Amino acid sequence: MPTRTRFAPDRQLSVRMGLTVFLLGLVYVAFVAVLIVLIKSVVLIVLIAGGLLFAQYWFSDRIALYAMGGKEVSPAQAPALHAVIDRLCALADMPKPRVAVADIDLPNAFATGRSPKRAVVCVTTGLLRRLEPEELDGVLAHELSHVAHRDVAVMTVASFLGVLAGLVARVALYSGMLGGRGRRNNQDNNFVLVALVVTVVSAVVYTVSFLLIRALSRYRELAADRAGAILTGSPAALASALTKVSGQIATIPTRDLRAAQAFNAFFFAPALGAQVSLATLLSTHPSLQQRLDRLADLSRQL
Protein backbone atom coordinates (compact mmCIF):
# COMPACT_ATOMS: atom_id res chain seq x y z
CA MET A 1 0.00 0.00 0.00
CA PRO A 2 1.60 3.27 -1.04
CA THR A 3 1.67 5.79 1.77
CA ARG A 4 1.45 9.37 0.62
CA THR A 5 3.10 12.27 2.30
CA ARG A 6 1.69 15.73 1.89
CA PHE A 7 5.03 17.47 1.57
CA ALA A 8 6.72 18.03 -1.75
CA PRO A 9 10.52 17.82 -1.46
CA ASP A 10 12.26 21.18 -1.36
CA ARG A 11 14.39 20.85 -4.51
CA GLN A 12 15.69 24.40 -4.43
CA LEU A 13 17.20 23.90 -0.98
CA SER A 14 18.71 20.57 -2.01
CA VAL A 15 20.25 22.10 -5.13
CA ARG A 16 21.77 25.02 -3.23
CA MET A 17 23.18 22.78 -0.55
CA GLY A 18 24.54 20.37 -3.16
CA LEU A 19 26.19 23.26 -4.98
CA THR A 20 27.79 24.55 -1.78
CA VAL A 21 29.15 21.11 -0.93
CA PHE A 22 30.44 20.77 -4.50
CA LEU A 23 32.18 24.17 -4.46
CA LEU A 24 33.70 23.38 -1.09
CA GLY A 25 35.05 20.11 -2.47
CA LEU A 26 36.41 21.94 -5.53
CA VAL A 27 38.24 24.52 -3.42
CA TYR A 28 39.58 21.69 -1.28
CA VAL A 29 41.01 19.75 -4.21
CA ALA A 30 42.50 22.88 -5.78
CA PHE A 31 44.14 23.86 -2.48
CA VAL A 32 45.67 20.44 -1.92
CA ALA A 33 46.99 20.45 -5.49
CA VAL A 34 48.65 23.85 -4.98
CA LEU A 35 50.13 22.67 -1.66
CA ILE A 36 51.60 19.55 -3.19
CA VAL A 37 53.22 21.57 -5.98
CA LEU A 38 54.61 24.27 -3.69
CA ILE A 39 55.75 22.59 -0.49
CA LYS A 40 57.09 19.10 -0.21
CA SER A 41 56.22 18.28 3.43
CA VAL A 42 52.47 18.66 3.47
CA VAL A 43 52.04 15.56 5.59
CA LEU A 44 52.93 17.24 8.87
CA ILE A 45 50.49 20.14 8.43
CA VAL A 46 47.67 17.85 7.38
CA LEU A 47 48.36 15.58 10.36
CA ILE A 48 48.27 18.44 12.87
CA ALA A 49 45.10 20.04 11.48
CA GLY A 50 43.44 16.65 11.00
CA GLY A 51 44.33 15.57 14.53
CA LEU A 52 42.88 18.74 16.05
CA LEU A 53 39.67 18.49 14.12
CA PHE A 54 39.29 14.79 14.77
CA ALA A 55 39.60 15.42 18.51
CA GLN A 56 37.00 18.16 18.28
CA TYR A 57 34.68 15.83 16.37
CA TRP A 58 35.27 12.79 18.57
CA PHE A 59 34.74 14.64 21.85
CA SER A 60 32.17 17.12 20.48
CA ASP A 61 29.49 16.04 22.97
CA ARG A 62 31.75 16.40 26.00
CA ILE A 63 33.37 19.66 24.84
CA ALA A 64 30.07 21.39 24.10
CA LEU A 65 28.37 20.15 27.27
CA TYR A 66 31.33 21.18 29.41
CA ALA A 67 31.56 24.62 27.86
CA MET A 68 27.84 25.31 28.20
CA GLY A 69 27.59 23.82 31.68
CA GLY A 70 25.02 21.30 30.49
CA LYS A 71 24.21 18.37 32.77
CA GLU A 72 22.68 15.13 31.61
CA VAL A 73 19.25 14.54 33.15
CA SER A 74 17.50 11.20 33.76
CA PRO A 75 13.83 10.53 32.94
CA ALA A 76 13.07 10.82 36.68
CA GLN A 77 14.61 14.32 36.83
CA ALA A 78 12.91 15.73 33.73
CA PRO A 79 9.95 13.49 32.87
CA ALA A 80 8.19 15.97 30.57
CA LEU A 81 11.30 16.75 28.51
CA HIS A 82 12.08 13.04 28.14
CA ALA A 83 8.47 12.29 27.17
CA VAL A 84 8.57 14.86 24.35
CA ILE A 85 11.88 13.47 23.01
CA ASP A 86 10.69 9.83 23.38
CA ARG A 87 7.66 10.55 21.24
CA LEU A 88 9.55 12.51 18.59
CA CYS A 89 12.17 9.75 18.32
CA ALA A 90 9.43 7.12 17.93
CA LEU A 91 7.82 9.23 15.19
CA ALA A 92 11.11 9.69 13.34
CA ASP A 93 12.31 6.13 14.08
CA MET A 94 15.68 7.22 15.41
CA PRO A 95 17.60 6.15 18.53
CA LYS A 96 16.97 8.38 21.52
CA PRO A 97 19.80 10.82 22.20
CA ARG A 98 20.95 11.69 25.70
CA VAL A 99 19.16 14.66 27.20
CA ALA A 100 20.90 17.50 29.02
CA VAL A 101 19.83 20.76 30.62
CA ALA A 102 22.07 23.83 30.99
CA ASP A 103 21.17 26.14 33.82
CA ILE A 104 21.46 29.47 31.95
CA ASP A 105 18.83 32.04 31.16
CA LEU A 106 19.76 32.46 27.47
CA PRO A 107 16.82 30.72 25.73
CA ASN A 108 18.47 28.24 23.37
CA ALA A 109 19.03 24.59 22.51
CA PHE A 110 21.74 22.64 20.74
CA ALA A 111 22.49 19.14 19.56
CA THR A 112 25.98 17.67 19.37
CA GLY A 113 27.80 14.34 19.34
CA ARG A 114 29.67 12.48 16.64
CA SER A 115 26.89 10.06 15.62
CA PRO A 116 23.16 9.64 16.20
CA LYS A 117 23.98 6.97 18.80
CA ARG A 118 26.32 9.27 20.75
CA ALA A 119 24.23 12.41 20.37
CA VAL A 120 23.22 14.79 23.14
CA VAL A 121 20.38 17.26 22.94
CA CYS A 122 20.77 20.13 25.39
CA VAL A 123 18.24 22.80 26.25
CA THR A 124 18.68 25.75 28.58
CA THR A 125 16.41 26.42 31.52
CA GLY A 126 15.66 29.80 29.94
CA LEU A 127 14.14 27.99 26.95
CA LEU A 128 12.07 25.62 29.09
CA ARG A 129 10.69 28.56 31.04
CA ARG A 130 9.68 30.65 28.03
CA LEU A 131 8.19 28.20 25.52
CA GLU A 132 4.77 26.59 25.33
CA PRO A 133 4.73 22.75 24.98
CA GLU A 134 4.04 22.85 21.20
CA GLU A 135 6.87 25.34 20.67
CA LEU A 136 9.27 23.19 22.70
CA ASP A 137 8.18 20.25 20.54
CA GLY A 138 9.13 22.23 17.43
CA VAL A 139 12.54 23.25 18.80
CA LEU A 140 13.38 19.68 19.89
CA ALA A 141 12.28 18.33 16.48
CA HIS A 142 14.66 20.86 14.87
CA GLU A 143 17.52 19.65 17.08
CA LEU A 144 16.71 15.98 16.45
CA SER A 145 16.82 16.74 12.71
CA HIS A 146 20.37 18.08 13.17
CA VAL A 147 21.21 14.74 14.79
CA ALA A 148 19.52 12.75 12.02
CA HIS A 149 21.29 14.79 9.33
CA ARG A 150 24.65 14.18 11.08
CA ASP A 151 25.36 17.89 11.06
CA VAL A 152 28.28 17.69 13.51
CA ALA A 153 30.14 15.29 11.20
CA VAL A 154 29.30 17.24 8.04
CA MET A 155 30.28 20.62 9.47
CA THR A 156 33.49 19.24 10.99
CA VAL A 157 34.57 17.72 7.69
CA ALA A 158 33.55 20.91 5.89
CA SER A 159 35.50 23.19 8.23
CA PHE A 160 38.64 21.01 8.00
CA LEU A 161 39.79 22.87 4.89
CA GLY A 162 39.36 26.28 6.48
CA VAL A 163 41.35 25.32 9.58
CA LEU A 164 44.07 23.75 7.43
CA ALA A 165 44.34 26.83 5.20
CA GLY A 166 44.56 29.16 8.20
CA LEU A 167 47.33 27.04 9.71
CA VAL A 168 49.29 26.88 6.46
CA ALA A 169 49.02 30.64 5.96
CA ARG A 170 50.50 31.25 9.39
CA VAL A 171 53.29 28.65 9.11
CA ALA A 172 54.26 29.87 5.64
CA LEU A 173 54.27 33.50 6.74
CA TYR A 174 56.56 32.83 9.75
CA SER A 175 58.95 30.55 7.88
CA GLY A 176 59.09 33.06 5.04
CA MET A 177 59.97 35.89 7.43
CA LEU A 178 62.60 33.81 9.24
CA GLY A 179 64.12 32.35 6.09
CA GLY A 180 64.21 35.68 4.28
CA ARG A 181 66.42 37.47 6.81
CA GLY A 182 70.22 37.74 6.50
CA ARG A 183 71.09 35.41 3.67
CA ARG A 184 71.01 36.61 0.07
CA ASN A 185 71.41 33.94 -2.56
CA ASN A 186 69.27 32.67 -5.37
CA GLN A 187 67.93 29.60 -3.57
CA ASP A 188 66.73 31.62 -0.59
CA ASN A 189 65.02 34.14 -2.81
CA ASN A 190 63.11 31.29 -4.41
CA PHE A 191 62.15 30.02 -0.98
CA VAL A 192 60.81 33.42 0.06
CA LEU A 193 58.83 33.64 -3.16
CA VAL A 194 57.32 30.20 -2.61
CA ALA A 195 56.47 31.05 0.99
CA LEU A 196 54.81 34.26 -0.15
CA VAL A 197 52.71 32.48 -2.79
CA VAL A 198 51.69 29.82 -0.26
CA THR A 199 50.65 32.53 2.20
CA VAL A 200 48.54 34.36 -0.36
CA VAL A 201 46.91 31.18 -1.70
CA SER A 202 46.15 29.97 1.81
CA ALA A 203 44.63 33.29 2.79
CA VAL A 204 42.40 33.24 -0.30
CA VAL A 205 41.40 29.61 0.34
CA TYR A 206 40.66 30.45 3.94
CA THR A 207 38.35 33.32 2.96
CA VAL A 208 36.50 31.39 0.28
CA SER A 209 36.04 28.28 2.38
CA PHE A 210 34.94 30.40 5.33
CA LEU A 211 32.16 31.98 3.28
CA LEU A 212 31.13 28.62 1.85
CA ILE A 213 31.05 26.98 5.27
CA ARG A 214 28.86 29.76 6.61
CA ALA A 215 26.52 29.32 3.63
CA LEU A 216 26.43 25.56 4.24
CA SER A 217 25.62 26.16 7.90
CA ARG A 218 22.70 28.40 6.95
CA TYR A 219 21.32 25.85 4.49
CA ARG A 220 21.56 23.12 7.09
CA GLU A 221 19.61 25.27 9.54
CA LEU A 222 16.87 25.68 6.94
CA ALA A 223 16.94 21.93 6.27
CA ALA A 224 16.61 21.19 9.99
CA ASP A 225 13.76 23.72 10.29
CA ARG A 226 12.00 21.97 7.43
CA ALA A 227 12.52 18.42 8.69
CA GLY A 228 11.55 19.43 12.22
CA ALA A 229 8.36 21.13 11.06
CA ILE A 230 7.40 18.11 8.94
CA LEU A 231 8.03 15.79 11.89
CA THR A 232 5.76 17.71 14.27
CA GLY A 233 3.29 18.72 11.55
CA SER A 234 3.12 22.28 12.80
CA PRO A 235 5.48 24.80 11.17
CA ALA A 236 3.62 27.56 13.00
CA ALA A 237 4.74 26.32 16.44
CA LEU A 238 8.39 26.32 15.36
CA ALA A 239 7.99 29.78 13.80
CA SER A 240 6.50 31.11 17.00
CA ALA A 241 9.33 29.59 19.04
CA LEU A 242 11.86 31.23 16.70
CA THR A 243 10.26 34.65 17.12
CA LYS A 244 10.24 34.30 20.88
CA VAL A 245 13.82 33.06 21.13
CA SER A 246 15.32 35.51 18.59
CA GLY A 247 13.45 38.47 20.02
CA GLN A 248 14.69 37.78 23.53
CA ILE A 249 18.29 37.01 22.62
CA ALA A 250 18.74 40.62 21.49
CA THR A 251 17.91 41.86 24.97
CA ILE A 252 20.27 39.56 26.90
CA PRO A 253 23.28 41.20 28.60
CA THR A 254 26.56 41.16 26.61
CA ARG A 255 28.58 38.96 28.94
CA ASP A 256 26.33 35.97 28.38
CA LEU A 257 26.49 36.58 24.65
CA ARG A 258 30.25 36.47 24.42
CA ALA A 259 30.41 33.35 26.53
CA ALA A 260 28.05 31.60 24.13
CA GLN A 261 29.42 32.92 20.84
CA ALA A 262 31.82 30.08 20.04
CA PHE A 263 28.96 27.61 19.90
CA ASN A 264 26.76 29.54 17.51
CA ALA A 265 27.14 26.92 14.78
CA PHE A 266 25.38 24.28 16.84
CA PHE A 267 22.74 26.50 18.35
CA PHE A 268 19.07 26.71 17.52
CA ALA A 269 19.21 30.47 17.05
CA PRO A 270 22.46 32.47 16.94
CA ALA A 271 23.20 34.29 20.17
CA LEU A 272 24.05 37.57 18.49
CA GLY A 273 20.53 38.57 17.63
CA ALA A 274 19.61 40.59 14.54
CA GLN A 275 22.44 41.28 12.12
CA VAL A 276 22.70 43.76 9.26
CA SER A 277 22.96 43.15 5.48
CA LEU A 278 26.68 42.39 4.93
CA ALA A 279 26.80 40.34 8.11
CA THR A 280 24.23 37.90 6.76
CA LEU A 281 26.95 36.52 4.44
CA LEU A 282 29.09 35.76 7.46
CA SER A 283 26.45 34.45 9.83
CA THR A 284 25.98 30.80 10.75
CA HIS A 285 22.18 31.06 10.81
CA PRO A 286 19.77 32.38 8.19
CA SER A 287 17.87 35.52 9.08
CA LEU A 288 14.73 35.18 11.16
CA GLN A 289 12.67 36.58 8.30
CA GLN A 290 13.97 33.95 5.89
CA ARG A 291 13.30 31.10 8.33
CA LEU A 292 9.79 32.36 9.04
CA ASP A 293 9.07 32.67 5.28
CA ARG A 294 10.17 29.08 4.67
CA LEU A 295 8.02 27.80 7.52
CA ALA A 296 5.04 29.77 6.21
CA ASP A 297 5.52 28.13 2.76
CA LEU A 298 5.46 24.74 4.44
CA SER A 299 2.40 25.68 6.46
CA ARG A 300 0.50 26.58 3.28
CA GLN A 301 1.19 23.08 1.84
CA LEU A 302 -0.77 21.52 4.70
Place this chain on the structure above:
Amino acid sequence: MGLLDVLLGRSRPVKPNLDVLFAIPSAAQTLQAALDLQPTGTGSVCFKSAEGAAAAAAQTDLTALLALDPATRVVVTRDEYGYTWVTCTRPDADLPALVTDLHAVNTTLADAGFGPALLCTVIGFTTTDRGRRLGLVYLFKRGTVYPFAPTGAQTRDTALELQIRAELGADIPVEPDLARWFPIWGAPVP
Protein backbone atom coordinates in the same frame (compact mmCIF):
# COMPACT_ATOMS: atom_id res chain seq x y z
CA MET B 1 19.80 7.51 5.40
CA GLY B 2 22.13 7.37 2.45
CA LEU B 3 25.25 9.48 1.99
CA LEU B 4 23.43 11.83 -0.37
CA ASP B 5 20.72 12.47 2.21
CA VAL B 6 23.39 13.27 4.80
CA LEU B 7 25.19 15.66 2.44
CA LEU B 8 21.96 17.42 1.47
CA GLY B 9 20.47 17.47 4.97
CA ARG B 10 17.32 15.59 4.08
CA SER B 11 15.37 13.14 6.18
CA ARG B 12 12.57 11.08 4.75
CA PRO B 13 9.38 10.71 6.78
CA VAL B 14 9.21 7.08 7.98
CA LYS B 15 6.32 5.04 6.66
CA PRO B 16 4.33 2.93 9.11
CA ASN B 17 3.99 -0.85 9.07
CA LEU B 18 0.34 -1.57 9.86
CA ASP B 19 0.09 -5.36 9.57
CA VAL B 20 1.78 -6.67 12.73
CA LEU B 21 -1.33 -5.50 14.61
CA PHE B 22 -3.22 -8.63 13.46
CA ALA B 23 -0.81 -10.85 15.38
CA ILE B 24 -1.99 -9.32 18.68
CA PRO B 25 -4.98 -11.69 19.24
CA SER B 26 -2.71 -14.74 19.27
CA ALA B 27 -0.37 -12.94 21.68
CA ALA B 28 -3.41 -12.22 23.86
CA GLN B 29 -4.06 -15.96 24.23
CA THR B 30 -0.51 -16.45 25.47
CA LEU B 31 -0.94 -13.57 27.94
CA GLN B 32 -4.15 -15.08 29.27
CA ALA B 33 -2.69 -18.55 29.68
CA ALA B 34 0.60 -17.49 31.24
CA LEU B 35 -0.21 -14.39 33.28
CA ASP B 36 -4.01 -14.25 33.62
CA LEU B 37 -4.17 -11.00 31.62
CA GLN B 38 -7.36 -10.42 29.61
CA PRO B 39 -8.14 -7.80 27.00
CA THR B 40 -10.22 -4.91 28.35
CA GLY B 41 -11.80 -4.27 24.97
CA THR B 42 -10.19 -0.86 24.75
CA GLY B 43 -7.55 0.21 22.30
CA SER B 44 -6.23 3.56 21.21
CA VAL B 45 -4.38 5.00 18.24
CA CYS B 46 -2.02 7.88 18.90
CA PHE B 47 -0.91 10.33 16.22
CA LYS B 48 0.54 13.80 15.98
CA SER B 49 -2.17 15.98 14.50
CA ALA B 50 -0.86 18.54 12.05
CA GLU B 51 -2.11 22.08 11.59
CA GLY B 52 -4.23 23.01 8.60
CA ALA B 53 -7.43 22.07 6.82
CA ALA B 54 -6.30 18.61 5.61
CA ALA B 55 -5.79 17.44 9.17
CA ALA B 56 -9.21 18.62 10.25
CA ALA B 57 -10.82 16.86 7.25
CA ALA B 58 -9.08 13.59 8.06
CA GLN B 59 -10.39 13.67 11.61
CA THR B 60 -13.94 14.22 10.36
CA ASP B 61 -13.57 11.27 7.93
CA LEU B 62 -12.40 9.12 10.78
CA THR B 63 -15.38 9.79 12.98
CA ALA B 64 -17.75 9.12 10.07
CA LEU B 65 -16.04 5.83 9.20
CA LEU B 66 -16.08 4.41 12.70
CA ALA B 67 -19.59 5.51 13.48
CA LEU B 68 -20.65 2.78 11.01
CA ASP B 69 -19.85 0.01 13.49
CA PRO B 70 -22.50 0.26 16.22
CA ALA B 71 -20.71 -1.98 18.74
CA THR B 72 -17.66 0.27 18.97
CA ARG B 73 -17.60 3.48 20.97
CA VAL B 74 -15.10 6.04 19.69
CA VAL B 75 -13.69 8.90 21.73
CA VAL B 76 -11.13 11.40 20.41
CA THR B 77 -8.95 13.16 23.01
CA ARG B 78 -5.85 15.34 22.99
CA ASP B 79 -3.04 14.84 25.49
CA GLU B 80 -0.74 17.34 27.15
CA TYR B 81 2.01 16.78 24.55
CA GLY B 82 -0.22 17.76 21.62
CA TYR B 83 -0.92 14.21 20.39
CA THR B 84 -4.39 12.99 19.46
CA TRP B 85 -5.71 9.68 20.81
CA VAL B 86 -8.54 7.88 19.01
CA THR B 87 -9.85 5.47 21.63
CA CYS B 88 -12.10 2.56 20.57
CA THR B 89 -14.04 0.65 23.20
CA ARG B 90 -15.96 -2.59 22.66
CA PRO B 91 -18.12 -3.59 25.62
CA ASP B 92 -17.96 -7.27 24.58
CA ALA B 93 -14.12 -7.17 24.72
CA ASP B 94 -13.95 -8.85 21.32
CA LEU B 95 -10.25 -8.51 20.57
CA PRO B 96 -10.20 -9.53 16.86
CA ALA B 97 -13.01 -7.02 16.16
CA LEU B 98 -11.18 -4.32 18.14
CA VAL B 99 -7.99 -4.95 16.18
CA THR B 100 -9.96 -4.64 12.93
CA ASP B 101 -11.38 -1.31 14.13
CA LEU B 102 -7.95 -0.01 15.10
CA HIS B 103 -6.56 -1.13 11.77
CA ALA B 104 -9.35 0.80 10.04
CA VAL B 105 -8.41 3.92 12.01
CA ASN B 106 -4.76 3.51 11.06
CA THR B 107 -5.56 2.91 7.39
CA THR B 108 -7.81 5.97 7.23
CA LEU B 109 -5.09 8.14 8.74
CA ALA B 110 -2.35 6.66 6.54
CA ASP B 111 -4.45 7.09 3.37
CA ALA B 112 -5.05 10.72 4.29
CA GLY B 113 -1.28 11.23 4.30
CA PHE B 114 -0.81 11.02 8.05
CA GLY B 115 1.21 7.78 7.95
CA PRO B 116 4.41 9.52 9.07
CA ALA B 117 2.48 11.14 11.96
CA LEU B 118 1.30 7.84 13.48
CA LEU B 119 3.03 7.25 16.83
CA CYS B 120 1.63 4.04 18.32
CA THR B 121 -1.39 1.87 18.94
CA VAL B 122 -2.06 0.72 22.50
CA ILE B 123 -4.27 -2.24 23.43
CA GLY B 124 -5.35 -2.60 27.06
CA PHE B 125 -5.15 -5.73 29.23
CA THR B 126 -5.94 -6.35 32.87
CA THR B 127 -5.92 -9.21 35.40
CA THR B 128 -9.22 -10.79 36.49
CA ASP B 129 -9.15 -8.96 39.84
CA ARG B 130 -8.28 -5.71 37.95
CA GLY B 131 -5.18 -5.37 40.12
CA ARG B 132 -2.68 -5.01 37.28
CA ARG B 133 -2.94 -2.96 34.12
CA LEU B 134 -0.99 -3.57 30.96
CA GLY B 135 -0.80 -1.89 27.59
CA LEU B 136 0.67 -3.60 24.56
CA VAL B 137 2.18 -0.68 22.68
CA TYR B 138 2.64 -1.20 18.95
CA LEU B 139 5.28 1.06 17.38
CA PHE B 140 4.32 1.70 13.76
CA LYS B 141 7.73 2.82 12.57
CA ARG B 142 9.56 -0.16 14.04
CA GLY B 143 6.88 -2.79 13.42
CA THR B 144 7.44 -4.01 16.99
CA VAL B 145 5.45 -4.25 20.21
CA TYR B 146 6.48 -3.54 23.78
CA PRO B 147 4.64 -3.96 27.10
CA PHE B 148 3.87 -0.97 29.31
CA ALA B 149 2.53 -1.71 32.81
CA PRO B 150 1.84 1.45 34.82
CA THR B 151 1.38 1.01 38.56
CA GLY B 152 0.95 4.64 39.56
CA ALA B 153 1.24 8.17 38.25
CA GLN B 154 4.93 7.88 37.33
CA THR B 155 5.90 4.28 38.14
CA ARG B 156 5.87 1.17 36.02
CA ASP B 157 6.09 -2.56 36.80
CA THR B 158 9.33 -3.38 35.01
CA ALA B 159 9.40 -6.96 36.31
CA LEU B 160 6.02 -7.72 34.74
CA GLU B 161 7.09 -6.06 31.49
CA LEU B 162 10.21 -8.20 31.26
CA GLN B 163 8.17 -11.31 32.06
CA ILE B 164 5.83 -10.47 29.18
CA ARG B 165 8.79 -9.88 26.91
CA ALA B 166 9.95 -13.43 27.62
CA GLU B 167 6.45 -14.90 27.12
CA LEU B 168 5.59 -13.10 23.88
CA GLY B 169 8.90 -13.50 22.07
CA ALA B 170 7.52 -16.31 19.87
CA ASP B 171 4.14 -14.71 19.02
CA ILE B 172 4.95 -11.13 18.04
CA PRO B 173 8.09 -9.11 17.31
CA VAL B 174 8.96 -7.53 20.69
CA GLU B 175 11.01 -4.32 20.50
CA PRO B 176 14.60 -5.45 21.24
CA ASP B 177 15.93 -1.99 22.19
CA LEU B 178 14.73 -1.35 25.75
CA ALA B 179 15.52 2.38 25.39
CA ARG B 180 12.55 2.62 23.03
CA TRP B 181 10.05 1.29 25.61
CA PHE B 182 8.98 4.81 26.42
CA PRO B 183 6.31 5.36 29.07
CA ILE B 184 2.94 6.78 28.03
CA TRP B 185 1.72 8.29 31.28
CA GLY B 186 -1.73 9.77 31.12
CA ALA B 187 -2.75 7.88 27.98
CA PRO B 188 -6.42 6.76 27.73
CA VAL B 189 -5.26 3.11 27.54
CA PRO B 190 -4.45 1.04 29.61
